[in-house]
Amino acid sequence: MSALSRDDVAHLAGLARIDLSDAELDRMVGELGVILESVAKVQEVAAQDIEPMSHPLPLTNVTRPDEVRPSLGAEAALAGAPAQEQQRFSVPRILAED
Amino acid sequence: MATAVTEDVVDYDEALERYDPVMGLEVHVELNTATKMFCGCATEFGAEPNSQVCPVCLGLPGALPVVNAKAVESAIRIGLALSCQIAPWCRFARKNYFYPDMPKNFQTSQYDEPIAFEGHLDVEVPAAIGDGTEIFRVEIERAHMEEDTGKSLHVGGATGRIHGAEYSLVDYNRAGIPLIEIVTKPLTGAGKRAPEVAKAYVAALRDLLRALGVSDVKMEQGSLRCDANVSLRPRAAAGSEQETVPLGTRTETKNVNSLRSVERAVRYEISRQAAVLDRGDRVTQETRHWHEDTGVTTSGREKSDAEDYRYFPEPDLVPVAPTPETVERLRATLPEPPSQRRRRLQQDWGYSDLEMRDVMNAGAVELIEETVAAGATPAAARKWWTGELARRANAEGRAVEDFGVTPAHIAELDGLVRSGRLNDSMARQVLDGVVAGEGGPTEVADARGLELVQDDGALEAAVDKVIAANADVAQKVRDGKVQAAGALIGQVMKELRGQADAGRARELILAKLG
Numbered sequence: 001m002s003a004l005s006r007d008d009v010a011h012l013a014g015l016a017r018i019d020l021s022d023a024e025l026d027r028m029v030g031e032l033g034v035i036l037e038s039v040a041k042v043q044e045v046a047a048q049d050i051e052p053m054s055h056p057l058p059l060t061n062v063t064r065p066d067e068v069r070p071s072l073g074a075e076a077a078l079a080g081a082p083a084q085e086q087q088r089f090s091v092p093r094i095l096a097e098d
Numbered sequence: 099m100a101t102a103v104t105e106d107v108v109d110y111d112e113a114l115e116r117y118d119p120v121m122g123l124e125v126h127v128e129l130n131t132a133t134k135m136f137c138g139c140a141t142e143f144g145a146e147p148n149s150q151v152c153p154v155c156l157g158l159p160g161a162l163p164v165v166n167a168k169a170v171e172s173a174i175r176i177g178l179a180l181s182c183q184i185a186p187w188c189r190f191a192r193k194n195y196f197y198p199d200m201p202k203n204f205q206t207s208q209y210d211e212p213i214a215f216e217g218h219l220d221v222e223v224p225a226a227i228g229d230g231t232e233i234f235r236v237e238i239e240r241a242h243m244e245e246d247t248g249k250s251l252h253v254g255g256a257t258g259r260i261h262g263a264e265y266s267l268v269d270y271n272r273a274g275i276p277l278i279e280i281v282t283k284p285l286t287g288a289g290k291r292a293p294e295v296a297k298a299y300v301a302a303l304r305d306l307l308r309a310l311g312v313s314d315v316k317m318e319q320g321s322l323r324c325d326a327n328v329s330l331r332p333r334a335a336a337g338s339e340q341e342t343v344p345l346g347t348r349t350e351t352k353n354v355n356s357l358r359s360v361e362r363a364v365r366y367e368i369s370r371q372a373a374v375l376d377r378g379d380r381v382t383q384e385t386r387h388w389h390e391d392t393g394v395t396t397s398g399r400e401k402s403d404a405e406d407y408r409y410f411p412e413p414d415l416v417p418v419a420p421t422p423e424t425v426e427r428l429r430a431t432l433p434e435p436p437s438q439r440r441r442r443l444q445q446d447w448g449y450s451d452l453e454m455r456d457v458m459n460a461g462a463v464e465l466i467e468e469t470v471a472a473g474a475t476p477a478a479a480r481k482w483w484t485g486e487l488a489r490r491a492n493a494e495g496r497a498v499e500d501f502g503v504t505p506a507h508i509a510e511l512d513g514l515v516r517s518g519r520l521n522d523s524m525a526r527q528v529l530d531g532v533v534a535g536e537g538g539p540t541e542v543a544d545a546r547g548l549e550l551v552q553d554d555g556a557l558e559a560a561v562d563k564v565i566a567a568n569a570d571v572a573q574k575v576r577d578g579k580v581q582a583a584g585a586l587i588g589q590v591m592k593e594l595r596g597q598a599d600a601g602r603a604r605e606l607i608l609a610k611l612g
Contacts, residue, residue: 015196015406054189054411060419066131066168069138074148077156077270087147088251088267091198095260 004033105394106373110365111290113372115333118340119292121285121364122327122348123236125303127278127313128246128320129172134274135245136163136206136415143319147269155274157202162414165190169276170213170418172312173243174428176278177214179306179435180238187419188213190243190412198268199247207279209409212242213418220437221302223294230451234291236299237283243418248273278312286341292328292368297361300324304357305436317355324360326351328367330375346371347381351395353388363388367395443467447476456480460488462498465505472509475516482508486529501533511539523596524548551598554606560593561586561606575611583607 009028013020020028046052071077074087083090134141137154153161177184191209217238225232249272254264280303288295304315304322315322329348334340349371354363366388371381386395434442440463444454447470457463462483469479483498491498511528514520520528520543531542543549551557564586565572574582583604590603 054413055416057416059416060187062164062416063167063170064138064164066133066166067138068133068140069152071139071150071152072156074146074151077148077151085253085267086251088269089148089198089201091266091268093264094198094250094252094266095263 004029004036105370106377107366107369108372108376110369113330113369114290117330117368117372117375118286118289118333118343119364119368120329120331120345120348121282121288121292121296123282123285123296123299124325124327124350125280125300126246126323126325127176127280127303127307127315128322129169129276129278130311130313130321131166131168131172131276133166135166135169135243135276136274139274141275143314143321145271148271150271151273155201156270157200163206165415165418166276169243170420171428172276172310173213173241173278174420174425175310175431176280176307176312177217177241178425178429179310179432180214180217180219180241180280182214182217182238182241184420184425185211185213185215185418186422187211187417189417190415191409192412193244194408195406198266199250200273201248201270205244205247206412206415207244207409208242212240213420214241215239217241219299219302219306221295221298222437223291223298226291231455234288234295234298236285236295239281239283241278241280244277244279246272246275246277284345293361293365296326296364297357300360301357302436309433309436309439311433317357320355324354326354326360326364326367328364328371329381330368330371346375347383349381349384349386349395351386351388352398355390359388359390362393363395366393370395447480449476449480453480456484460484460498462488465498468505469508469512472506474505474509474512478512478515479505479508482511482529486526490533502535503529503532507532507539514539514543518552518599519543519549521550521596521599524550549597551594554602557590557594557598557603558606560590560598561603561610564589564593565607565610572611575607580608583611 006025006029009025009032010020013025013028078084078087078089081089128141131141133139134150134155137152139150139152139155142150154163174184188208188211190206191211192204193207193209194204196203215238219236219238220233221236222231223234224230248268248270250260251267251269252260252263253267255262260266282299285292285295285299300322304317307313307315307322313321317323327348327350329346331343331346334343349367351363351367354360367386374381382397385398387398388395433439440454440458443463443466444451447466449457457466457480460483462480465483466476466479469483470476474482487498487501487503490496491501511520511525511532514528515522515525524543527546527548528539528542531537531546532539536542536545568586568589571582571585575586586607587600587603590607591598591600
């Protein structure tokens with residue numbers, strides 16, 4: 001894996017809606033780089049004859065019948081919301097003004 | 099972007115002289131399962147906001163999804179009905195994005211392992227030449243399982259749109275409802291008929307999904323949604339193959355919520371892109387929004403590259419691996435394909451191609467089928483549903499189903515005509531009564547005193563009276579001008595307040611003046 005660039009981190013920060021200062025960007029390039037290097041070590045262990053896995057258990061077709069189960073109820077669902085209005089979750093402006 | 103900019107467009111026919119349109123259609127269909135894709139929350143439309151949510155569909159920490167068995171079966175049945183191959187093993191994937199309509203910050207979807215792939219759907223479109231129809235084969239790239247998103251209300255700003263809004267309110271009832279996304283391969287070769295092909299494809303898909311019973315397929319409620327990708331490429335030079343010309347840059351138009359809009363939106367996008375290319379500019383790859391009221395598309399966000407979604411296999415779900423036995427069991431549940439069914443019904447009913455097309459355009463195939471089953475002749479069923487009721491519905495901007503007239507009513511009305519109790523104009527009056535809610539046809543005919551004069555004596559007396567009063571016309575008929583008898587028949591009908599058998603009146607008049 002090629003090294004993470006400062007531009008890569010700025011791009012990711014943009015997607016994540018996280019505002020990073022120049023100093024923070026520099027720090028994150030280093031910190032994320034270390035994480036990526038550590039993960040990359042796994043690839044040294046993985047041999048050609050080992051299939052990549054997405055789940056630790058060799059199971060398939062775990063399903064449930066199409067039967068309704070009780071929901072939380074709006075009050076409980078909204079209890080943890082920082083802000084609510086009209087029985088809905090209130091979220092900050094989605095698009096920046098342009 | 100506060101105001102929509104009116105963009106230049108090129109006349110459609112002119113655009114087609116210089117450019118070849120290529121389309122890709124993505125249809126999202128909400129399944130009609132009782133519960134969501136990964137949790138047991140109900141899926142009822144129009145419920146109180148956030149009343150059908152739980153830790154799984156709210157993405158609360160530690161909540162684990164479990165796949166809805168019926169949704170997987172519906173997905174496989176849809177794939178089979180589209181002549182797709184069914185994956186013997188496939189996984190879900192996380193599609194990561196940052197938008198509050200999914201509380202998890204990702205949508206559980208399928209990426210490079212769709213449950214169904216490589217299929218096709220044959221659709222009927224008006225023939226390039228002549229009045230008939232011809233088959234256009236739409237190749238299906240894939241059909242995959244995913245979940246729907248929540249619904250946002252945008253507050254502040256003038257229009258309720260996301261642009262200029264101060265904040266948004268989100269209802270997660272819809273988040274997690276099973277969706278199947280059906281993606282076509284690039285549709286080439288439609289040429290000028292591209293908008294019609296797009297509409298016919300969505301209509302055929304809707305009919306198919308309805309026949310499968312897997313969805314409500316109500317475009318106006320959003321249970322069937324279409325995104326239309328359109329691009330233009332230059333027309334090939336004379337003597338060279340159009341297929342060798344590389345594809346142009348595409349736009350993806352969303353918010354296309356009716357069959358008519360599918361056709362209009364594709365047509366508009368062709369005219370708009372042609373103007374961009376004519377100016378020597380490049381088409382911007384972006385998402386555009388269709389506006390039903392103004393009939394234009396406007397620019398939305400620029401399209402993310404697929405990598406930006408950082409797809410990866412969903413670690414909380416195990417693979418779906420339908421056995422061949424399961425696939426064959428589901429294949430045995432497929433209904434007769436709608437196009438085959440239409441051909442069979444057309445043959446049974448003895449309709450011409452044009453008549454069948456009218457019936458299909460009026461959306462009256464099922465109504466006529468039920469009416470014939472209730473005892474009406476196919477010709478009468480067609481006449482009443484497409485000639486009379488569809489005409490009224492069009493004129494009044496209503497749906498045929500809204501009149502409260504049932505197939506049983508029409509069969510009963512046809513019975514009254516065939517038994518000789520009513521003539522055509524009386525039958526129309528009876529229908530007025532049924533539409534007005536006065537009861538069934540027999541009831542209305544009784545209440546309004548509508549009944550043909552069956553007594554030849556009364557009819558003969560009226561004929562004699564009319565001949566005597568119109569001696570000049572009668573003489574013309576005697577001299578061989580048979581068409582003049584029409585005026586006399588009209589008088590006789592008037593004399594009997596319309597309650598006579600016009601055919602019998604004609605016979606009597608011609609016999610007397612023969």
